[in-house]
Amino acid sequence: MNLLDIPxxxxxxQLLGYLVTVCTQNGTIILALTAPLAFGALCGVxxxxxxxxxxxxxxxxxxxxxxxxxxxxxxxxxxxADPSPFFGATPGLVxxxxxxxxxxxxVSAILAWLAVTLxxxxxxxxxxINIVAAGITGYFDVLFSTNxxxxxxxxxxxxxxxxxxxxxxxxxxxxxxxxxxxxxxSLIVVVIVMEVLLFRSRWGLRTRAVGEHPKAAETVGISVxxxxxxxxxxxxxxxxxxxxxxxIDFGNSFVGGMTGGRGFIAxxxxxxxxxxxxxxxxxxxxxxxxxxxxxxIRTTPPTGQLGTILGAIPExxxxxxxxxxxxxxxxxxxxxSVAPAADGQPYERESVS
Amino acid sequence: xIARLRAQxxxxxxxxxxxxxxxxxxxxxxxxxxxxxxxxxxxxxTYWALVQxxxxxxxxxxxxxxxxxxxxxxxxxxxxxxxxxxxxxxxQGQFLIGAVTAAWVGAALSGASxxxxxxxxxxxxxxxxxxxxxxxxxxxxxTGAHEVVTTIMLNYIAMQIVSYLIQGPLKAPGATFARSAxxxxxxxxxxxxxxxxxxxxxxxxxxxxxxxxxxWLLYRTTIGFEIRTAGANPDAAxxxxxxxxxxxxxxxVIAGLLVGLxxxxxxxxxxxxxxxxxxxxxxFDAITVALLGxxxxxxxxxxGLLLGAMRAGAPLMQxxxxxxVQMVDVLQGVIxxxxxxxxxxxxxxxxxxxGSGGPEKLATVSASSGGSTAK
Numbered sequence: 001m002n003l004l005d006i007p008x009x010x011x012x013x014q015l016l017g018y019l020v021t022v023c024t025q026n027g028t029i030i031l032a033l034t035a036p037l038a039f040g041a042l043c044g045v046x047x048x049x050x051x052x053x054x055x056x057x058x059x060x061x062x063x064x065x066x067x068x069x070x071x072x073x074x075x076x077x078x079x080x081a082d083p084s085p086f087f088g089a090t091p092g093l094v095x096x097x098x099x100x101x102x103x104x105x106x107v108s109a110i111l112a113w114l115a116v117t118l119x120x121x122x123x124x125x126x127x128x129i130n131i132v133a134a135g136i137t138g139y140f141d142v143l144f145s146t147n148x149x150x151x152x153x154x155x156x157x158x159x160x161x162x163x164x165x166x167x168x169x170x171x172x173x174x175x176x177x178x179x180x181x182x183x184x185x186s187l188i189v190v191v192i193v194m195e196v197l198l199f200r201s202r203w204g205l206r207t208r209a210v211g212e213h214p215k216a217a218e219t220v221g222i223s224v225x226x227x228x229x230x231x232x233x234x235x236x237x238x239x240x241x242x243x244x245x246x247x248i249d250f251g252n253s254f255v256g257g258m259t260g261g262r263g264f265i266a267x268x269x270x271x272x273x274x275x276x277x278x279x280x281x282x283x284x285x286x287x288x289x290x291x292x293x294x295x296x297i298r299t300t301p302p303t304g305q306l307g308t309i310l311g312a313i314p315e316x317x318x319x320x321x322x323x324x325x326x327x328x329x330x331x332x333x334x335x336x337s338v339a340p341a342a343d344g345q346p347y348e349r350e351s352v353s
Numbered sequence: 354x355i356a357r358l359r360a361q362x363x364x365x366x367x368x369x370x371x372x373x374x375x376x377x378x379x380x381x382x383x384x385x386x387x388x389x390x391x392x393x394x395x396x397x398x399t400y401w402a403l404v405q406x407x408x409x410x411x412x413x414x415x416x417x418x419x420x421x422x423x424x425x426x427x428x429x430x431x432x433x434x435x436x437x438x439x440x441x442x443x444x445q446g447q448f449l450i451g452a453v454t455a456a457w458v459g460a461a462l463s464g465a466s467x468x469x470x471x472x473x474x475x476x477x478x479x480x481x482x483x484x485x486x487x488x489x490x491x492x493x494x495x496t497g498a499h500e501v502v503t504t505i506m507l508n509y510i511a512m513q514i515v516s517y518l519i520q521g522p523l524k525a526p527g528a529t530f531a532r533s534a535x536x537x538x539x540x541x542x543x544x545x546x547x548x549x550x551x552x553x554x555x556x557x558x559x560x561x562x563x564x565x566x567x568x569w570l571l572y573r574t575t576i577g578f579e580i581r582t583a584g585a586n587p588d589a590a591x592x593x594x595x596x597x598x599x600x601x602x603x604x605x606v607i608a609g610l611l612v613g614l615x616x617x618x619x620x621x622x623x624x625x626x627x628x629x630x631x632x633x634x635x636x637f638d639a640i641t642v643a644l645l646g647x648x649x650x651x652x653x654x655x656x657g658l659l660l661g662a663m664r665a666g667a668p669l670m671q672x673x674x675x676x677x678v679q680m681v682d683v684l685q686g687v688i689x690x691x692x693x694x695x696x697x698x699x700x701x702x703x704x705x706x707x708g709s710g711g712p713e714k715l716a717t718v719s720a721s722s723g724g725s726t727a728k
Binding site: 118120324326 | 379
């Protein structure tokens, strides 16, 4: 008897087999798609762990994507150079990448000023970032479409040696991890470093203290306001990297509104990942896989019974899946995800002497 | 009374003036790209075109009123929950669901008598919007899931629902692109025919009726008093025996109802059908409207008219001054920025921090976003 013909179990096995095929064949693209989500979510982790809600991740990414692309273009016109063997980097691209990071930091500093210094409503502050970033980049996008500037190109993916990628069983994993541009490749390292720092370092302990109980933190001499500024601006570095991914790593041009809600999926990943860097990364990986799966079912549909069932699910369902999962998680249906206690609450020092 | 009103209006007016100044700087800096030369007078030409396009002709005024309609309705749907301490960023999703439902019911009844088809289609859109507002309200009240995050998620889910429905079950037979069938007899009647562009439909009077009703609800009924108390001091509301969960759900349902009406109005009054990629920014524009209007129903009407005028004047601005219509988005965002950073406005215009007539306290809204704040 064929194992795959057993009613429910057989179908589950077919699904498993199909998932394994899709993930191994698309490993590289899945990890690449994870990068902007995970870096965006990391930005959120840094902010929210210290008590600042950042729903402006989307806008920060969009602004950084534009600035990175624009500065890279200007710089590579000023300093034309052949792509180096190292990720195909040129001085222009490196300057663009740095500009994107600086832009992310500046935008985040504005958020910090509104949220920490002015003690404005943090949701409104984040919304302002989103609206202004979408407005200004959209405005420039129209201006530059009538006055085109040459693209600076993009970073190239590293090509891993074939003896690694040709290995049976694990070859795809090396290919997925190593056949990537610099931003995606740095992701896993950054995630692990941040997880260790957040839960094993002095700075991490202080950050979590400020996010959970700022008054107690202040009594032991931690400057809540300074730490919140630091963390929000550090988050801006990650949002800047996520933005640069769009225009000089994965793609090489800027389109208005190109982040397409990924900043909000990042927010979802952050909650699903329970405000932890590794959790946020795994959630981003899951969401990226869900997106890739939606595409794969259309391009290479599975055969047989499974194909009939999966084919009947509209592709829009897979696109909506990250958002549905987030609501389900927030509602506490699948385990509870609890935010830092002081998340979103402005901090006021008791005495100003 | 007058003094209080003056204090209420000073900061929004100052924010608008500062935003226009910032906009002028951006226009001058980008003038080499827009008109191929550095033009110091371009801001004046731009703003003049904006005024001309929105108020300079009967057609412009009609355009302004039509553009203001959804902004006021959705602005009310942000302002009302705000009074209850809730932040509804789900206008976009509620709008899309209301619109697609109105398009669906409208198309299904396109052959029926207008006296049946029109009210049923409008009501269907409103109820669908209300149902979509009910979801985050219920989630907030009974599971503690924060409405800001759930409404953002629901916005994206709504886009996918619309895309699925219009490309699938609702696709008009024989259409060359994915769109729903014409609404026919369900269309809102034309009340004023323009020489060019879309005529004014009956729906443009809805927002003003809605604003009065929301004002009456908030300031003349017990429910309104409870909503405002729950927003200002949730603990006091609970001790006074009010039902916070019921109030949360009710407020979000009314908000959804208003947004659903806006969505139905756009489909039945302007578009006549729905496309799969129907995109709208109304949910986020409405946040500016609500905050610029100081979350008061009548303030929302004024703010909605102002931003509606900017939307209506934008095409002429692009044609005659060469500044892309996206400038309006920039101005809107900068207005919102200065409203929030009102310390800058007060400093520039030497406005003293007002006591009782001061700005709305916004602190209750975002406490512990994202996380579960269950009981």
